[in-house]
Amino acid sequence: MSDRTPFKPRDWDSHPPYLYPDYKSTALRAPRKPLVPLAPSLSELTGPVFGHDSLGPLDHDLTRNAAKEGEPLGERIIVTGRVLDEDGRPVPQTLVEIWQANAAGRYLHKVDQHPAPLDPNFLGAGRCLTDDAGRYRFVTIKPGAYPWGNHPNAWRPNHIHFSLFGPSLATRLVTQMYFPGDPLLALDPIFQGTPAAARDRLIAAFSLEVTEPEWALGYGFDIVLRGRAATPMEG
Amino acid sequence: MPKQTPSQTVGPYFAYGLTPEQYGYAFSSIAGGVLAAEAGDGERIRIEGRVLDGAGAAVSDAMVEVWQADGQGRYAHPADPRSSNARFRGFGRVGTGTDPEHRFVFETVKPGASGEGQAPHVNLVLFLRGLLSHAYTRIYFSDEAEANAADAVLAAVPAERRATLIAARADTGGTPLYRFDIRLQGDRETVFFDV
Numbered sequence: 001m002s003d004r005t006p007f008k009p010r011d012w013d014s015h016p017p018y019l020y021p022d023y024k025s026t027a028l029r030a031p032r033k034p035l036v037p038l039a040p041s042l043s044e045l046t047g048p049v050f051g052h053d054s055l056g057p058l059d060h061d062l063t064r065n066a067a068k069e070g071e072p073l074g075e076r077i078i079v080t081g082r083v084l085d086e087d088g089r090p091v092p093q094t095l096v097e098i099w100q101a102n103a104a105g106r107y108l109h110k111v112d113q114h115p116a117p118l119d120p121n122f123l124g125a126g127r128c129l130t131d132d133a134g135r136y137r138f139v140t141i142k143p144g145a146y147p148w149g150n151h152p153n154a155w156r157p158n159h160i161h162f163s164l165f166g167p168s169l170a171t172r173l174v175t176q177m178y179f180p181g182d183p184l185l186a187l188d189p190i191f192q193g194t195p196a197a198a199r200d201r202l203i204a205a206f207s208l209e210v211t212e213p214e215w216a217l218g219y220g221f222d223i224v225l226r227g228r229a230a231t232p233m234e235g
Numbered sequence: 236m237p238k239q240t241p242s243q244t245v246g247p248y249f250a251y252g253l254t255p256e257q258y259g260y261a262f263s264s265i266a267g268g269v270l271a272a273e274a275g276d277g278e279r280i281r282i283e284g285r286v287l288d289g290a291g292a293a294v295s296d297a298m299v300e301v302w303q304a305d306g307q308g309r310y311a312h313p314a315d316p317r318s319s320n321a322r323f324r325g326f327g328r329v330g331t332g333t334d335p336e337h338r339f340v341f342e343t344v345k346p347g348a349s350g351e352g353q354a355p356h357v358n359l360v361l362f363l364r365g366l367l368s369h370a371y372t373r374i375y376f377s378d379e380a381e382a383n384a385a386d387a388v389l390a391a392v393p394a395e396r397r398a399t400l401i402a403a404r405a406d407t408g409g410t411p412l413y414r415f416d417i418r419l420q421g422d423r424e425t426v427f428f429d430v
């Protein structure tokens with residue numbers, strides 16, 4: 001196993017298809033022609049490397065990284081887990097970025113028109129590097145559900161957006177973490193667009209072990225990136 | 236053994252988390268549209284384009300990432316056995332929501348060839364609302380006809396679709412401009428790779 005060992009393919013039994021008609025935006029945006037196979041080359045075996053110089057001291061704590069005159073409102077939570085590859089090996093020192101709505105279900109983004117209040121002490125964005133055991137940890141506020149225009153009375157379940165790099169361009173992943181027991185999951189075409197057998201992997205587990213007494217509820221969410229294939233690239 | 240975590244769409248609201256400085260949010264960006272600000276080794280170039288949906292409309296909420304070798308074809312990554320130019324990181328990220336024409340623009344250097352049977356190219360990863368899994372493509376250069384003809388990846392693309400991967404060079408006096416529009420659908424749908 002080396003830096004030059006190609007990655008296992010994207011597992012299309014795990015990832016949503018490009019075209020999923022219940023999610024209306026896919027109609028004009030999903031590529032329709034089959035993906036063209038690509039022999040492994042250095043271009044996909046490499047990828048951007050980020051270090052601690054990319055991070056500010058409070059980037060991992062969304063309850064503090066934009067606080068101006070106090071703490072953000074809402075339910076304080078800890079979200080932590082490990083980034084692993086398909087062989088169960090930790091992915092160390094890799095960048096994890098998150099963004100989310102505030103407790104009222106409102107994004108700071110200028111395009112978000114949902115008439116719920118913004119929170120002057122909450123941005124909703126954070127990032128950290130995994131440690132040598134592949135562990136990451138964020139402190140944040142539980143995001144609220146929010147309406148969207150996909151179909152009448154459509155609401156997104158509570159979720160946190162995640163972006164990960166892993167060791168190469170091939171391991172890049174953008175996903176969303178959901179919360180256990182959310183009744184909106186069964187109605188959400190983005191979550192439901194995921195192959196049924198893989199959906200549970202997107203739902204965090206409540207963890208009393210992670211929960212800190214008198215402080216914050218804890219959730220565990222492990223993320224699995226593509227692993228290495230068997231044979232190193234020649235040359 | 237654990238299985239891959241499924242991809243989900245980047246959604247419409249990524250800007251304050253992933254491209255905050257470009258959009259004017261009070262959070263630092265890990266990367267932007269400028270990969271090379273000064274003349275280093277390699278030719279300074281500008282790459283710009285739009286992401287067009289199936290109706291031909293420019294997508295205003297896409298995020299485009301590029302990853303490329305330096306002017307001598309070296310990637311800033313441990314898997315590249317050649318030592319890379321430490322001043323050139325090779326990664327860029329922009330959203331299409333701040334330009335009036337919804338273009339993405341990268342200021343960079345033209346990459347060198349990164350290996351045998353590889354013409355100079357920029358790797359591109361595309362994310363957008365309505366795209367449940369990200370899409371990979373490559374930008375090749377119109378003034379590299381000979382190298383493109385010998386490129387193994389281009390050779391594996393059906394001949395009639397190769398043109399979708401080649402950015403057209405325009406020399407207008409200043410920094411050379413390469414134009415690369417991404418078409419998500421239609422007769423000229425851009426080739427996306429099963430990376």
Ligand SMILES: [Fe+2]
Binds near residue numbers: 156246
């Ligand atoms: Fe969202």
